[in-house]
Amino acid sequence: MKNLKLTKNALVAVFFATAMSFSLTSCDDDDDDVTPVSPAPTGNVIISGNITSDVTWTKDKVYQLASRVAVVDGVTLTIQAGTVIKGEAGSGANATALVIARGGKLMANGTAQEPIIFTSIADEIKSGQIASPNLDPTLQGLWGGVIILGKAPCSLSGGIPQTNIEGIPESDPNGLYGGSIANDNSGVIRYISIRHGGANIGEGNEINGLTLGGVGSGTVIENVEVIANVDDGIEWFGGTVSVTNAIVWNSGDDALDTDQAWAGTMDNFVVICGSNTDHALEIDGPEGPFRDGHTLRNGTIKGSNVAELADFRDGAQGTFENIYFTGFPSPATSNGRGDFSLSNRNNTTNTTDNFTNGVLIFNNLEVTLPASTTLSSVFKSGTDAHASEVAFAAKTVGADLSQFSGWSWTAVSGQLDF
């Protein structure tokens, strides 16, 4: 009977082992809220969830975005001049952002005296101030951004009529843009400054300072500033809207980025590259069968030691004229940065063909080159024929900087005093 007794002991051990393994990793749900996050400053109006009826935000209050807030179809959000809007912390799908969904309207009529400021909860700025009292203009990714979506045509891959804007999860139908209404109207945006945003969702899926997806030509966008965004400053995804007077400072990726056959005009713009800006201008071609192009004119672009002037890619088309570049490195000493290039899709000549055939047009480009750098080493693929080297004082093209003085942090902080 000796071995039977041992068996009993072993059985006990088995049960013990089972009980242990059943309980080992199941006690992890009680640790929530160990350190409460410090509450937001009082007095702010907390906005969470979507805006589903017309509302006006006034400058006597600070509006605090607690989540991704969508102004849904048929609803108008009016923001008074001088109002400050602050996004709470949040990353990925939890990034705080103001989304104007298709059919929604934003009436943000700021003025040069009282611009509307979108910034982070970490910013101690008050209505009436232009510069942040506490945040450095290089701090990025503290919240999401402003996303305006419309029903104007976009050239999407596979020829599909609509898609979800990058930066918004697929599950949120308020992220859809594109359609067939060219003169669609998403409202009026004047004198707004967007800062410290650009929370990133994933590779190729990020929130730009100002995202314009399928925005129609009935929309008015004038005097826009984007500072220290993780991704692009302003990115157009198709649409027909035109923008006048834009300034982008310290963008993490590209300053101005166009995709999906945007068919509008950007007139009078300034780009001040930051320490990790990629391209000042990233101009992409249509992605689907539908083709169109856009115009960028009257720009002044100041580079940084890692930035490129411009990249025209994948069948880019449109007209780019009266643009002045300065402050870029020599491609020879920067691993090929500091250039103005035409990039074809693999195994094709889709961009260079457009240039040859006059679908991609350059006029009156001027540049102040770094020492011992030739014009053709910067302006590639024959684009140097449309560019000329000038000393700073001798430039004849560029932005009208006076449009930005007074209301933009870039101007106020002296960045435009070249």
Place this chain on the structure above:
Amino acid sequence: MFNVRVTLTIALILFAYVLFAQSGTIRGIVIDDMNAEEIIGASVVVDGTTIGVSTDLDGKFDLVVDPGVYNLKVSFISYATLIIENVEVKPGDINLLGAIRLQGSTQLLSEVVISATVVRNTETAMLTMKKKSANLIDGISSDLIKKSGVSNAASAMTKVTGVSIQEGKYIYVRGLGDRYTKTTLNGIDIPGLDPDRNTIQMDIFPTNVVNNISVSKSFTAEQSADFTGGVVNLELIDFPDERTFNLSAGIGYNPGMHFNNNYVTYKGTTGDLFGLGSYSREIPSDRRTSIPQFADVIGSPDGPAGQDFQNILRSFDPTVGTSIDRSAMDFSLGVSFADQKKLKNSTLGYNFALTYKNDTEFYEDAEFNLYGKQQSISDFELTPLERQVGSFGTNNVLLGGLIGVAIKKDNSKHKISLLQLQNGEKKAGNFNFQNSNLGANFEANQYNLEYSERMLSNLLLEGDYYLPNNFKLNWKLSPTRSSIIDPDIRFLRFRLPNQTISSEVGLPERIWRYLEEYNVSGKIDVIKDYKLFGDKAKFKFGGSYTFKERDYEIQSFQINPGNTVFTGDPNELFLEENLFSSSNINGVRYEPLFIPNNPNQFLSRVNHLGAYVSNEFNVAALLKAIVGLRIEKYDQFYTGSNQTRTIILDDEKVIDDIDFFPTLNLIYSYSEKQNLRFSATRTVARPSFKEMSFAEISDPITGRTFIGSLLTEIQSDGITTDTLWDGKLTPTDIMNLDLRWEFFRDKGQMISLSAFYKKFSNPIEIVQFLSDQGSFQARNVGDAEVIGAEFELRQNFEFIRPKLENLFLTANVTFTHSQIALSESERRSRAISAREGEEVIKKRQMAGQAPYIINVGLLHKYDKWKIESGIFYNVQGQTLLFVGFANKTDVYSVPFHSLSFRVSKVLGEKENMNLSLQANNILNDEKEQIFKSFNADDQIFSRLRPMRMFSLGFSYKF
């Protein structure tokens, strides 16, 4: 954890101390020759004496006699008595007679005399089971598994008709995808180790714990109704016939992968050696759902929240980069012990097994690409969007233990067994990444570090009773806990040439995934043997209940580098001088993606109740019928929310399904050796926990996002609105028809031909969003049909020369044709992106359904030298893996031609040693998946080179 394991191990070893019997023992099992069922209460007597026993409720007997040579007389009422001559008994030895077949006395024979050597042929046990079983069964027995010398259940399954193995571990029946194959352990549901799959990975079961593996291809009422392609049941050993103490060891050498000085790995800990790597990879924030964020602490980096932030930041394992090492070879160790012991009124059987495996793989020039259609519909060739080429290494460790005790009395048997599996897989990859996809254009160095730990604890309690009036009752109760932790998946890309990190290349990520599932299954079956129309008949009824609960959560962080400058070493990311602090405000910091809303957190549970009646009887002399009806109630509940928290479900019922499942199986045994079978059944396929959710799970490696089916897709061009998916996923109804002709010949030869047809209403497929090709969702799509044929042959070459009796050809081939009606979103997408001259299809083959599977083997046995050898070929036809959408096109697997050779020799005077040598992938084929498009060259989606593999195994029986 270690203490528990040590206790367990000691307990197991204690079993090894057993007293030896002095006299000799004869053991065997008495079965009905007609249906291979065990005969309970048959008399087994030493001829001419009164020494004898009755068979127990397994039909088994155990006769203890003095050494000598005897004739055994086996008899039972209404069967012809069988005399087995020359049964030799040696002192302290056990003579295993195997299956003893009694023939019905209607055969006009009163007594049959055979010799002991004829009885001992368990080799064909599975074949008998197949021949006589009421439903369509294929399978492999422990005997054949041992003979084939394979090390795990997955490799053993490649010998079964209509079965294909994917990724070396998942079993598919008849080429139907994972959704339609189910695996059970000891006849009872257990959760697999992969949350995304229905089936259990088979490579985790070492062969020394497996009794047999059977594949049922036709549904009978006592089985669970979520049955389509087939149910693979893995039966673990319980009552050993003889005392075995077995030690085995094996090594595997792949010249292309092992002892390679370029092996890519990353720094781990000793826990990795035992599959316990999660303990050294804990989440720095203790899984809290409220932690400070960067914007909260910029104002006062050294305040309480700021200090918390900095502590968490500094608790991330600073290793982000891969390291280069020399790869080890594969090795495995196994020990198993089993015996039975006669007690006063009962028999005690027990067994335990421990197994350890450590496999290393290294793939150089591995490719993962994305190609797309060009913009213009007149451009046919596919254009590269992403190309990822590089090396990756994996190290997979499996530690498994099984312990089982069974007590058998005359009319009852009780069994308890515990299975514990611990598996850890460490993966590291270093890739060159080139992106030319929409709006992005860059080249980067990519680093991936991953670890996945899986644990399974399964307890089985079982009782068998032989009751008066020919009633048999069996109950089973089986609780299981399984968990999967993917602790600290690390991802980083440096953009070339300047080694920068930006949003364009994606920010570095750290991801923790937790899955924990509890499962309790219970089952009662009652069988009554009776006479109907003068023939034996069997009435069965019973019920089952399964409770499942899954707790799922992903917590992930992005690492924002701020304005930090890098030189190209990924481990610079977490250098102290780069991390956020009051003196480095714009330093490296984390961004939690799961705060405040985490759609990737849910709790699901299922209540699954089943009851059935079934009757097996002879309609006519040679025609047997099994008619049954099953009723099931299946309720699934979900607790979780969508990302915006506009929809919150709190333990809400998402599936409420009550249904009847009639079954009809007919067997026409029109000759002694030939059967014609027919079955018509109705079954169901239900959505998984993950599918019935709001989850949005993104995979950092493939860049794909899985979206739960509770979310909708609505399409609108600004003027008209269409609902492409309404968020209501329903179970699939399936009608199954099977027809099979079988011809069983002598010496284990056989031929069979089958045809099958399945009709699916509301089949579920993985569909891409029309508005986002990177997002996938399970949806009900248009109706589908599968029609197929199977052929199986086991043939020796005696017909050429008698000597070639020992050369065996085994072949099984399955052909299927499937078609499914396209979902609305897919139909539109195909129409929009069709190339010039391309016909837009309305139906296509089902995703995951292989058009053909071929398994061929040539086996030879040379008794004189005790050598067995075999050469095996296996291939699966080009299978649609991912359905193309918008500018993406269909992805297919390329047939992998697997040729392997195996030889094994029995050594030692007592035949107690076995040496085996095996060569796999002799053709050195590559595993490829390709994009296919109209009028275009195929392009690679993924390519891996498994290279040739040689393994050596040795086992020693004490």
